[in-house]
Amino acid sequence: MxxxxxxxxxxxxxxxxxxxxxxxxxxxxxxxxxxxxxxxxxxxxxxxxKNKEVLINELYYHLKKSKVTQMMSVYEPSDSFQVAFKKLWLNYFTISLNEPERMKFIEQFTHTSYLTKKTKQQGDLLLKPLEDFLADGIKQGVIKKLPVALVLSQLMGPIIEIVKLHYDGSLKITPALKEELFAMAWASIRK
Amino acid sequence: MxxxxxxxxxxxxxxxxxxxxxxxxxxxxxxxxxxxxxxxxxxxxxxxxKNKEVLINELYYHLKKSKVTQMMSVYEPSDSFQVAFKKLWLNYFTISLNEPERMKFIEQFTHTSYLTKKTKQQGDLLLKPLEDFLADGIKQGVIKKLPVALVLSQLMGPIIEIVKLHYDGSLKITPALKEELFAMAWASIRK
DNA sequence: TTATTAGATGAATATTTATTCATTTATATT
DNA sequence: AATATAAATGAATAAATATTCATCTAATAA
Structure with a gap:
């Protein structure tokens, strides 16, 4: 009342x-x-x-959740690994290009002490479905047998850097370039 | 006096x-x-x-210079592109693992407004020899024909992410893993 | 040896900024 | 309508911190 x-x-x-x-x-x-x-x-x-720290932590989780949800929205379990991987990669890349601020924010805080242990944990948890997906690719023998965290780094690393270039205005991404970048990502992790 | x-x-x-x-x-x-x-x-x-900003700018340049110098120190022009590339990549990766603080500092400031235009420019200039080297690889038809900045992102991206994992203690890098990571880097940019 | 000069010091100043709180305002319930 | 309650406000408070400066100290050169 x-x-x-x-x-x-x-x-x-x-x-x-x-x-x-x-x-x-x-x-x-x-x-x-x-x-x-x-x-x-x-x-x-x-x-x-409650205060500045809480604001940052809640925003971090909010952004990470919305990003992961948006990325995984194109996943269809009936697809083959390769088909699903390409859908996910292209979707993730496009999302990151379209919302570079969200990506940069997440990236900026992931490895810092401004986030509480709890927020970090909750954030990591969001990636579980993606990690399971990659682990399945390893099990199927489609991609290299490596720690999943490492496969993720190999895939995310170039995207983060390229989005920054694009954000700074020093690189224009054409559809053909996008395809080429996907091919490079795939070449690096395929068995 | x-x-x-x-x-x-x-x-x-x-x-x-x-x-x-x-x-x-x-x-x-x-x-x-x-x-x-x-x-x-x-x-x-x-x-x-003079003040805090100047301190950060000078430190940035100092660190970037020392890092690039250390990386390029293994370059021998008489080597084939492939041989030189492997030497450089392994050296860069090892250096980054050994001095993650330096890497993280550089990485943290590269795309921010704390650096003056001048510092950014001077920092970019340091990469010229490396860019020339990669441009030569493109010219020779050994690696993919893409903007050099993009090739650099593709190579640096995974290293940055993997060093962070290592720094956080969530990944141990064995010599075999290092070889594998090199192979992945090469697979992604080779023609 | 002594005078000169610039480095070194750290307390004081001036400024900035997170957070609080007394007061006002809007909504939901009776 | 009237009342109760919690949201909204923004000036005041309390705390933090970049930079300065009067003073002291040590090294150089005459």
């Missing part, structure tokens, strides 16, 4: 934080700036997020 | 800054902490570096 929280504010805060964090990093992020950008009073921020 | 600067202090400052920046990022870096860690008074820092 009172005024309800306006859930749309959470999205506005997330959006503002994402944009500003990429400019400044965690410590450079000003709560007052987030508030202004999200069109709220600073005090209102603290109704939705 | 006066007391001379103690150049060894620069190294101490660099070392302290590197260690602390990896914990905290640029904005989290406290000049007072740098001074304490380098065993100087805070005021002394400002004798050697």
């Amino acid at each position: 009172a005024r309800p929280k306006d859930e749309s504010k959470i999205d506005a805060i997330y959006e503002a934080t994402l944009r500003l964090v990429l400019e400044t990093g965690f410590n450079g992020l000003k709560m007052a700036d987030v508030a202004r950008e999200a069109k709220l009073a600073t005090g209102t921020l603290y109704i939705y997020f | 006066a007391r001379p600067k103690d150049e060894s202090k620069i190294d101490a400052i660099y070392e302290a800054t590197l260690r602390l920046v990896l914990e905290t990022g640029f904005n989290g870096l406290k000049m007072a902490d740098v001074a304490r860690e380098a065993k100087l008074a805070t005021g002394t820092l400002y004798i050697y570096f």
Whole structure:
């Protein structure tokens, strides 16, 4: 029996934080700036997020979850490994190019101490379906027998770097180039 | 006719800054902490570096230069492309594993606004010999015909990710694994 | 040996910024 | 409508920190 929280504010805060964090990093992020950008009073921020650290951790999980969900949405278990792999890779690459901010944010925090152990764990958990998929490829003898984490690094690494180049404006990605990059990724992990 | 600067202090400052920046990022870096860690008074820092931004920019260039120099030191022009490529790749990978802090620092700042245009330019210039080497491989028809920046991303990307895994303690790199990773890198860019 | 000069010091200053809280406002229930 | 409750506000507070500067110290050169 009172005024309800306006859930749309959470999205506005997330959006503002994402944009500003990429400019400044965690410590450079000003709560007052987030508030202004999200069109709220600073005090209102603290109704939705206990403090700056919590805000970052929740945004991290939110972004990682939305990204992984979007990526896995094209997965069809009836596909062969190769077909599914290509769908997933192209989808992931396209998503990353289209939302480089989300990718950069996730990438920026994954290996830092701003994330709590719990957030890291929860984030890693999201990748489980993908890891299972790759583990199956190894079991089938279609891709190289290596630690799954390493296969993931081999696949993610170039994408991260290439998206950054693209983001900086120093590289234009054509459809043909995309195909070529997929071929390179596949060549590197296939048996 | 006066007391001379103690150049060894620069190294101490660099070392302290590197260690602390990896914990905290640029904005989290406290000049007072740098001074304490380098065993100087805070005021002394400002004798050697005009301010925090200059310190970071100079350290970035210093680290990138030392890394590239160390990498290129194994290059012998008389080697075939393949032989030279393997030497360079293995050397770069080993160096990165041995000095992950240096790698992480460079990687952390390369695509951010803390670096001045000038520092970025100077840093890019250091890679010229490597780019020439790769361009030659393309010309010889040994590796895929693609923008050199993209070939570099394809090669650096996995290394960066794998070094982070190793740094976090979640992956041990054996000599056999190193060979395997080289093979994957080569498979991805060979024609 | 002594004068000169620049390095070294660290407390003080000036600025920035996360978080709190007294007050106001809007909504849901009665 | 009236009331109760929680959201919203933004100025005030408290804490942190980059940089400066008056003072001291040590090395050079005459």
